[in-house]
Amino acid sequence: MATTAEMQHTTASMDAAADPIIQIDNLQKYYAAFHALKNVNLTVRRGERIVICGPSGSGKSTLIRCVNRIEQFESGSIVVDGISLGEGMQNVNAVRAEVGMVFQQFNLFPHLTVLQNCMLAPLRVRGASKKEAQAIAMKYLERVRIPDQASKYPAQLSGGQQQRVAIARALCMTPKIMLFDEPTSALDPEMVKEVLDTMVSLAQEGMTMLCVTHEMGFARSVADRVIFMDAGEIIEEAEPEFFFSQPKNERTRNFLGQILNH
């Protein structure tokens, strides 16, 4: 856990495709007639941090939602940590238990306290005792630095605090992969940093992360790879230094021009 972000970065790039934790092949997804994902291929190595960006409607959220099968897909295959999705609910639940997800709208359970939100999955999925679940929950609430809010209800917290609780809730399942679906998009500007800081520290611990975000500062400093999607396709992927300084594709250049120049 003491490894610095830089060391992680070099080891991750050296492993190049040696140890894929997510393998997505020929993924196709339709919403009725709308072709949401067009033949997407993506390999994610263990410990890799990937930022996915692109205009709205480009399929980036849909892509990461397919990884834990919150979204169904029509054809193609996704293998997560050796478990193939699309072979019945048994596999889906096995994958979901290993993959944490953080949503734009937090999606905390409003009728449960912060502590109960975090205890629920360890209790029901891992079969932990109440005492164990509570210990796990407190450990990760401390990890996101809000153990003092444990007995409050989500509505009593700020947006930034709620999102950190959502991260803690996902971490309570000790996931191998974390998916972030625009985690800071619904936040007031002054609360973005506390959530990004939490994500950066997760990255430093070597968590495999797939982040859909428009926080380009985060992408620059944390990502091993930045992926640009448009109209359901992966248009470009590169290490952040090349992605931002010398984007190859016209559409990537337009997109970066729009989000960076204001």
Add this chain to the structure above:
Amino acid sequence: MIRDFGWFEVLSIIQGMGTTLALAAVAFIGGGVFGTAVALARSSAWKWLRIIAAAYIDFFQGTPMLMQLFLVYYGLPVFGIHVSAWTAVAIGLTFHASAFLGEIWRGGIQAVPKGQNEAASALGLGYVSRMRDVVLPQAIKLSFAPTVGFSVQLIKGTSLAAIIGFVELSRSAQIVASTTYKPLLAYGLAGACYFAICFPLSRVSAYYERRLALKT
């Protein structure tokens, strides 16, 4: 023979009130359990289950409870199943209440934001836990007011059990009215008894609604 309106008459109306309460309790418990099942079927991922539940709801919402009670009471013996009046009324009220409660709670389940189910799924929770721990508690809160509204209707509706021989509140008032020739007094007292049951229910519901709203 005309009787005076004395303690005996008051007591028989109060006894009728006890039967009404018992009928209401049966309807709530049966309707609550089966209504949950109907609501879950109605919001299920399986199309045929949704269709069956919808047909069930349409039938019992589209026909009078009077007819439903008749159907059970006189219909079951046709199939060789002989039931007591209590069993018949319990089955009839359960059918009726579960159709209405099922539809009310279906609305509640579908009003819970989709993100709640997604977050629960993403944590690896199975269907039972997703419903019991996440969706239903919120759905019940959302459908609290119409649930109480229907319950009050149901308590008053139990008067229909009189037609298959129950001497509940309305029937006892009718008997007292016809033996004392004081219909206004008899029905007035019965009305006061209904009010005494239903009014506190409405108040308690308003109180809990406020408390639930404060909590989240």
